[in-house]
Amino acid sequence: MTQPLLKIDNLHVTFSTRRGLVEAVRGVTLAVEPGEMLGLVGESGSGKSVTGFATTRLLDAAGRVTAGEILFRGQDVTKLSGDDLRHLHGAAMSMIFQNPRSALNPIRAVGQQIADAILTHKRISKQAAHAEALELLRAVQIRDPERRMAAYPHELSGGMCQRVMIAIAISCNPALLIADEPTTGLDVTTQKVVMDLLADIAAARGMATILITHDLGLAARYCRRIVVMERGRLVEEAAPTTLFNHPRHPYTKRLVAASPTAHSRIEDLVTEEERGPYAEIVRKPKLPQAPGTPPLLVVQKLAKRFDQGAAAVADFSMTIAAGESVGLVGESGSGKSTTSRMICRLIDPSEGDIVFDGQSIGHVPSRDFHRSPFRKDIQMVFQDPNESLNPRFTAHDCIAHPLKRLVGLREGDALRQRVEECAQRVGLPLDLLPRFPHQLSGGQKARVGIARAIACRPRLLVLDEPTAALDVSVQAVVLQLLDRLRREDNLALLFVSHDLNVVRMLCERTIVLRNGVIVEEGDSRALFDNPKTDYTRELVEAIPHIEIETKLAAAAL
Amino acid sequence: MARAGRRFLSSLPALFGVLVFTFLLMRVLPGDPAVFFASGPNASKEDVELIRKQMGLDKSMPEQLALYLYDVGRGNLGRSMMTGQSVTKDLRERLPASLELTFTALLIALVSAIPLGVLAALKPGSIIDHGVRLFCALGVCVPTFVSGLLLIYVFYYLLGLAPDPTGRVDVFTSLPPSRTGFLMIDFLLAGDIEGWWAALKQLILPAMSMALFVIAPLARITRASMLVSLGSDFVRTARSVGLSRRHVVVTYALRNAILPVITIAGIVFSTMLGANVLVEKVFSWPGVASYALDALLSSDYAPVQGFVLLMASLFVLVNLTVDVCYGIADPRVSIE
Amino acid sequence: MTSTALRHSIWILRGNPLTGVAAAGVLSLIFIAIFGPWIVPYDPIASNVSQALLPPSAEHLAGTDQLGRDVFSRLIVAARLDLAIAVSAVSLSFVLGAVVGSFCGYAAGRLDRTVGRFVDVMMAFPLFVLAMAMVAALGNRVENIIIATAVINLPFYIRFARAEVNVRRNLGWVEAARSSGESHISVVLRFLLPNILPAMAVQMSLNLGWAILNAAGLSFIGLGVKPPTPEWGIMVAEGARFISTGRWWLVAFPGLALMLAVLCFNLLGDGMRDILDPRMRT
Amino acid sequence: QTRAETLRYVTGASVNTLDPNIPGATRESFALSLSTYDRLVSFGRKQLNGKWVFDLDKITGELAESFDVSPDGLKITFRLRKDAKFQDGSPVTAEDVKWSLDRAVTAPVLGKNQLLTGSLTSADQFKVIDPHTFEVTLPKPDKLALPNLAVVYPIIINSKLAKAHATAEDPWALAWLKENTAGSGAYVIESFKPGEQVIVKRNEAWNRGTTDKAAFFKRIIIQSVPEPATRANLVERGDADLVIDLQASDVQSLEAKAKLKVISTPQYNAVTFVSMNNQIPPFDNVNVRRAVAFALPYDDMFKAALFGRGAPLFGATWEAGKPPNGGYPIPQPVKVDLDKAREYLKAAGLPEGFATTFSFNVGQASTAEPMAALVKESLAKIGIKVDIQKLPDAQMSTQINEKKLPFFTEGIVAWLPSTDYFYRNFYIGNQRWNYSSINNPELTAIAQEARFEPDKAKYEEAGLKLNAIHFSEMPQIPLWQPNQDAVMAPSLEGYTYQFHRQVDYRDLSRK
Numbered sequence A: 001m002t003q004p005l006l007k008i009d010n011l012h013v014t015f016s017t018r019r020g021l022v023e024a025v026r027g028v029t030l031a032v033e034p035g036e037m038l039g040l041v042g043e044s045g046s047g048k049s050v051t052g053f054a055t056t057r058l059l060d061a062a063g064r065v066t067a068g069e070i071l072f073r074g075q076d077v078t079k080l081s082g083d084d085l086r087h088l089h090g091a092a093m094s095m096i097f098q099n100p101r102s103a104l105n106p107i108r109a110v111g112q113q114i115a116d117a118i119l120t121h122k123r124i125s126k127q128a129a130h131a132e133a134l135e136l137l138r139a140v141q142i143r144d145p146e147r148r149m150a151a152y153p154h155e156l157s158g159g160m161c162q163r164v165m166i167a168i169a170i171s172c173n174p175a176l177l178i179a180d181e182p183t184t185g186l187d188v189t190t191q192k193v194v195m196d197l198l199a200d201i202a203a204a205r206g207m208a209t210i211l212i213t214h215d216l217g218l219a220a221r222y223c224r225r226i227v228v229m230e231r232g233r234l235v236e237e238a239a240p241t242t243l244f245n246h247p248r249h250p251y252t253k254r255l256v257a258a259s260p261t262a263h264s265r266i267e268d269l270v271t272e273e274e275r276g277p278y279a280e281i282v283r284k285p286k287l288p289q290a291p292g293t294p295p296l297l298v299v300q301k302l303a304k305r306f307d308q309g310a311a312a313v314a315d316f317s318m319t320i321a322a323g324e325s326v327g328l329v330g331e332s333g334s335g336k337s338t339t340s341r342m343i344c345r346l347i348d349p350s351e352g353d354i355v356f357d358g359q360s361i362g363h364v365p366s367r368d369f370h371r372s373p374f375r376k377d378i379q380m381v382f383q384d385p386n387e388s389l390n391p392r393f394t395a396h397d398c399i400a401h402p403l404k405r406l407v408g409l410r411e412g413d414a415l416r417q418r419v420e421e422c423a424q425r426v427g428l429p430l431d432l433l434p435r436f437p438h439q440l441s442g443g444q445k446a447r448v449g450i451a452r453a454i455a456c457r458p459r460l461l462v463l464d465e466p467t468a469a470l471d472v473s474v475q476a477v478v479l480q481l482l483d484r485l486r487r488e489d490n491l492a493l494l495f496v497s498h499d500l501n502v503v504r505m506l507c508e509r510t511i512v513l514r515n516g517v518i519v520e521e522g523d524s525r526a527l528f529d530n531p532k533t534d535y536t537r538e539l540v541e542a543i544p545h546i547e548i549e550t551k552l553a554a555a556a557l
Numbered sequence B: 001m002a003r004a005g006r007r008f009l010s011s012l013p014a015l016f017g018v019l020v021f022t023f024l025l026m027r028v029l030p031g032d033p034a035v036f037f038a039s040g041p042n043a044s045k046e047d048v049e050l051i052r053k054q055m056g057l058d059k060s061m062p063e064q065l066a067l068y069l070y071d072v073g074r075g076n077l078g079r080s081m082m083t084g085q086s087v088t089k090d091l092r093e094r095l096p097a098s099l100e101l102t103f104t105a106l107l108i109a110l111v112s113a114i115p116l117g118v119l120a121a122l123k124p125g126s127i128i129d130h131g132v133r134l135f136c137a138l139g140v141c142v143p144t145f146v147s148g149l150l151l152i153y154v155f156y157y158l159l160g161l162a163p164d165p166t167g168r169v170d171v172f173t174s175l176p177p178s179r180t181g182f183l184m185i186d187f188l189l190a191g192d193i194e195g196w197w198a199a200l201k202q203l204i205l206p207a208m209s210m211a212l213f214v215i216a217p218l219a220r221i222t223r224a225s226m227l228v229s230l231g232s233d234f235v236r237t238a239r240s241v242g243l244s245r246r247h248v249v250v251t252y253a254l255r256n257a258i259l260p261v262i263t264i265a266g267i268v269f270s271t272m273l274g275a276n277v278l279v280e281k282v283f284s285w286p287g288v289a290s291y292a293l294d295a296l297l298s299s300d301y302a303p304v305q306g307f308v309l310l311m312a313s314l315f316v317l318v319n320l321t322v323d324v325c326y327g328i329a330d331p332r333v334s335i336e
Numbered sequence C: 001m002t003s004t005a006l007r008h009s010i011w012i013l014r015g016n017p018l019t020g021v022a023a024a025g026v027l028s029l030i031f032i033a034i035f036g037p038w039i040v041p042y043d044p045i046a047s048n049v050s051q052a053l054l055p056p057s058a059e060h061l062a063g064t065d066q067l068g069r070d071v072f073s074r075l076i077v078a079a080r081l082d083l084a085i086a087v088s089a090v091s092l093s094f095v096l097g098a099v100v101g102s103f104c105g106y107a108a109g110r111l112d113r114t115v116g117r118f119v120d121v122m123m124a125f126p127l128f129v130l131a132m133a134m135v136a137a138l139g140n141r142v143e144n145i146i147i148a149t150a151v152i153n154l155p156f157y158i159r160f161a162r163a164e165v166n167v168r169r170n171l172g173w174v175e176a177a178r179s180s181g182e183s184h185i186s187v188v189l190r191f192l193l194p195n196i197l198p199a200m201a202v203q204m205s206l207n208l209g210w211a212i213l214n215a216a217g218l219s220f221i222g223l224g225v226k227p228p229t230p231e232w233g234i235m236v237a238e239g240a241r242f243i244s245t246g247r248w249w250l251v252a253f254p255g256l257a258l259m260l261a262v263l264c265f266n267l268l269g270d271g272m273r274d275i276l277d278p279r280m281r282t
Numbered sequence D: 001q002t003r004a005e006t007l008r009y010v011t012g013a014s015v016n017t018l019d020p021n022i023p024g025a026t027r028e029s030f031a032l033s034l035s036t037y038d039r040l041v042s043f044g045r046k047q048l049n050g051k052w053v054f055d056l057d058k059i060t061g062e063l064a065e066s067f068d069v070s071p072d073g074l075k076i077t078f079r080l081r082k083d084a085k086f087q088d089g090s091p092v093t094a095e096d097v098k099w100s101l102d103r104a105v106t107a108p109v110l111g112k113n114q115l116l117t118g119s120l121t122s123a124d125q126f127k128v129i130d131p132h133t134f135e136v137t138l139p140k141p142d143k144l145a146l147p148n149l150a151v152v153y154p155i156i157i158n159s160k161l162a163k164a165h166a167t168a169e170d171p172w173a174l175a176w177l178k179e180n181t182a183g184s185g186a187y188v189i190e191s192f193k194p195g196e197q198v199i200v201k202r203n204e205a206w207n208r209g210t211t212d213k214a215a216f217f218k219r220i221i222i223q224s225v226p227e228p229a230t231r232a233n234l235v236e237r238g239d240a241d242l243v244i245d246l247q248a249s250d251v252q253s254l255e256a257k258a259k260l261k262v263i264s265t266p267q268y269n270a271v272t273f274v275s276m277n278n279q280i281p282p283f284d285n286v287n288v289r290r291a292v293a294f295a296l297p298y299d300d301m302f303k304a305a306l307f308g309r310g311a312p313l314f315g316a317t318w319e320a321g322k323p324p325n326g327g328y329p330i331p332q333p334v335k336v337d338l339d340k341a342r343e344y345l346k347a348a349g350l351p352e353g354f355a356t357t358f359s360f361n362v363g364q365a366s367t368a369e370p371m372a373a374l375v376k377e378s379l380a381k382i383g384i385k386v387d388i389q390k391l392p393d394a395q396m397s398t399q400i401n402e403k404k405l406p407f408f409t410e411g412i413v414a415w416l417p418s419t420d421y422f423y424r425n426f427y428i429g430n431q432r433w434n435y436s437s438i439n440n441p442e443l444t445a446i447a448q449e450a451r452f453e454p455d456k457a458k459y460e461e462a463g464l465k466l467n468a469i470h471f472s473e474m475p476q477i478p479l480w481q482p483n484q485d486a487v488m489a490p491s492l493e494g495y496t497y498q499f500h501r502q503v504d505y506r507d508l509s510r511k
Ligand SMILES: Nc1ncnc2c1ncn2[C@@H]1O[C@H](COP(=O)(O)OP(=O)(O)OP(=O)(O)O)[C@@H](O)[C@H]1O
Pocket: A015, A016, A017, A022, A023, A024, A042, A043, A044, A045, A046, A047, A048, A049, A050, A051, A060, A062, A063, A214
């Protein structure tokens, strides 16, 4: 048996923090063969990155390997120091990081940065290093590499930055490449290209790769072997097919279920146990709308121009009926948030009107809208759960706030009951209510945000990418929750997202926005199956499908 | 460059505001300059009137303001009663002294603050970090006039190491031909190394006592931004490809961390320039700030107004310079 | 204070003993400021010319001054006035600056630019000279020293509050507050302002020291508080005249008091910054 | 030049004009002008308590070789020195003298009001007899006429040179002379940096000094050093040769060290007061003023503020309550007597006391501040609550001028210290220098009359009366005559206390 390139044995990593010691990794054992691509998946905070950093000895000063060993070509990495360590970096193993833009020095030309890496390990002249850097840029398929040599990171797109990052990482032909979420933060279309490139390069140069990701689909697509981590422990190791078809560990099961696919439905996203008592409601078919009911919301020729220049949104019209869910998709900067904030009456439209329940509200200045009787009927859920809760409010305060302001409840039993009721509806354990946001997890924060939005029993809920910052497993739960609320309360949803998979599952109708203008709209399924414009088609094609499931299954037979 | 131009234009209203505000502030001062300057042993009412007329104080306020603005527009800042010279001339003679002092002080401060800040950031929470912190805090907690007087007492009076604290150069050294007004440069241009050395020796103590006071904010910001940039992703990248520690710290971390330091240094420079009143007084430094102080205490309007205008313009200029420096140091800026 | 916050603070203090010492220093300063007049051995303003300019001894711990007043007693009593000047000046500029700055930062747009320009005008002033001019114009009463110090601090607070609010104004929780029915004004006053308070507290603590020094500087050029009121700045300024005659105690002790006070405030501010900003330490 | 031939003089003030006549001229400018310009005559010197001081009664020729006063006292004839030359080499003629004195009495200059006190008011009084003879006519015999020609203002200017720089708006070349000298004085300006320093070098041709030869020092550096402690350090370390305006505490310690020569002369033509505005209640009541006079802690003030350096003007005993002589100022029979003070307050109808403010100017802080604290403390004992007000110099002079200050301390100085001069300038009329705003017709009449009193005995008689009125009215309370402390290198000689309270550099020499 050949010796594995990397062998991690019972690795323990501990951080000393102000709350005492935190064990981030507790007994991870794994091996990487030369040339192999290994997937390392797990929810956020499960210790994937820490394992990667420990392997490359890039841990924070506060982190320490407390037990176990990391053998790289038979040599214990944890005991290296000085020049040996420096030689290990870059030359033997290197890393690719999550956010390529911040991983590059913003004030140094990218060519220079690549050359820096080359010069640390090779005794060659500056010119030679420069030429080699150019070669590398070519290798990572950057167009016009001569010109890009002198470019700064901010002058490159995210995808290009990631290519530069890859160029730096492979500059000295390391034997092992650790890619820590190399595609998160890139838009869907670029993600695939970058991953393909990475896989090709690794294959061509015979580099072993550890691909760290929380996207099971991604790992399944490129790796022959996947290890799953949960809370610092390795819980399962298997080939992708096995993992998808016969997940053994409960956590893996959840993970597999939660990963949305081209065909999954909302109700499939969570496991039976989690669905619990609400399964009934979700299954119930939607009541058909009585014909002739006026739509809940009518938006007519809405436009918004900011201080300077072109319109962020122009000529935007739509309707939503009570209990209907409409998706709003489009690339970044297309005006999705602007539209949703106008509809929520947080900013004033420059033109057009908004009619809610038969009454025009578009002309009430947003400054005064807080006094409008419709204020409590239109509520919003915000993108980043971390930023959507006042750090000085407890969960209880957050949910109680609109009740106090809009319903006029006073501090007391009635209020407490309402808050608890909302919390229950969103599945937030009541013992979390006295906690402050920083004491809650991302999913819990998202629930508080939703609870707050539904507290006054609104009739229209506008959601601006409510799950973008969440893990797949948490996202699944949240989506489920939203769908349930819609059915229970006959709540209309305007769902803003750029994750088309999600929109497809949740929304009956979808509107595609580009540069502030509607390019296409219609029934979700029809729209996604048969996009009419190129723009929509591009968007749809970029969705990472997990065809793997079937493809690999076939191969495994 | 166009950006700098626009910045400059947009600061003109601020300058105008400063001008008018100072004018009004000076008139609010309860002292009557005419009475003060007519304080010879036999000055009579007529003398007071005479001076009042000379200073243009016999006219109504709006008239005075209009006249003043007209004069300023033509580059005439009025005449100082105190020195009997035109304010423009006084300021032109004294500004190099202040600038030279402030530059030197800033240089001393930067040269000591940046390494201190970096050292502290490299080992946060260590003895070194606390030591740096204490040292900096000690620097800001002594009023400059006390540190100045103490420095004089120790280095001049007790030890005799420093030259007498009476201005920019020893009275017995002959001055170089004035080309830039900056003695250090003029001496060099004249090839007079001895004179240069003499001028430098005079500079050290006042510059030190000013520098002591600003090391703290500079070191503090250096430490903070160094911590941020040491913890940033790109430094991690640099480490992951095995760049040497020096390379990582200096080329990668420090060069990024220096950006906010530039901004603060700009602010520090302009505040120092206006605030070194006390140091100039203590060291008999013939600078603009002590000139303005004397004028203020004797209600001599023109010099104070001229001084404030000068400071405000310098403030704008320094901000522009900082902007330009920033633009050079940070390629991202030019895109905005 | 919740127990986690307490634990958190203890953790910070363990890693940073200087902050602990500074906090203790500030506490004792406050104690002295409150109880000073009852613990002094001598009347701080009663002169006794026959006892003038005595060096420190068991009887007069810090010696006596030109009028034979006990320097130690004066130092102790001065703490109250000095703290009062610093605290009220800083609070004044803090309140004004925070409110104005937050509204500007929140409103952005034209109001922001107008106020921004005004702040520029103020920043362009040589600030110490401005303070001098103001005290000279208004008369050197304690109130005016406070006002002058507050005014020259004001632009920094406005800027600070503006920047802090600016980064927060589009955060989800701010918009959430609005969609929960809060008006713009109450969003600023009841939501944003409390949130930027901790960061501003750091600034305040650092500025307290600066305000004390500023008052001392004014005293040095003769625009400080009125005699015979004991005040550290005046005492240092007066004592500085005696350096060359070897009466070191006249400048050394008030200087030390001033220094310790400013030092404590600065170290505390520094430490608080770390407590509040987890990024600063690991 | 060697260091020994250079005099380095450091001062807290600064020279701001080269022509002492320019409104706003500082004391240092006056001092400088004595060396750069000559006058017709100058004061002699005398010894007072072993120190050299200027002598008002001894006028000697400067540019005048000799002079005669006609028996009726109405004509003064000057014979100019034939060898006298201006610094540009041209001879000094009676024409120059005429132009210069005409300028002093007609141009808008400071000299005008000063010369008035010597009955010199119009150009008609000056006559050129021949190129070396010059005549001054007086409307009345005036004993201050001649001394007035020795003060700083009536400088003799090189009229040809000055006229060359005169313009239609400025016929007296005020602007040019402010920055240039056109004199015949002992020193020539080498460099002039207003507010910083002036360097002068010896005029080798000058021979009108006391010993009929050029001045001793080849070069004089007059340098401004605002910080008094630094000035003390400078002389002590030998870097400066001479300094006059030091803090009393520094002088005391320098004297104690005995390394330097310290010459302390009471400024016998100056007085420091506590003034009360006689027009503002409650100080319009003489009993209140008396109460204050008996409640001031004189000894403590003298000791704490001046370190005892000066001549006290309190604590005298006047036999039978009469002033012992007619000089001014004379020590007053006042001392702290709180019971007496309380009685006066009661008599004034204010047994409970009252509240007032006591002002002094920032420039005087080092002496006035301790004084003020003591005044406050002591007056509190008789129920007078004093609020201390420290004013920047310009504000203080403005408020004094506007007669707004009720209670304050100030100092006065007279260049020509005679009793009537003091009374006429400082106790009469609604003008700035009448600090106490006293308006006493009797005092006014006596003082005006005494001005032209040729008879010594009668003059003394008038002085006695004036002093008696002063004491009974107590418009302001004379405290002391502070010392002029000149601290210098032990090798310096010839220092004389001058009327303008500055150094006359021509007096000095080095052993
Ligand atoms: N510098 C640090 N100080 C303290 N704790 C840390 C530090 N870095 C990581 N941790 C802790 O270690 C645990 C694992 O973190 P890690 O970054 O490896 O998670 P991850 O699996 O990479 O998550 P993600 O998918 O969000 O990147 C987390 O609970 C985190 O709180």
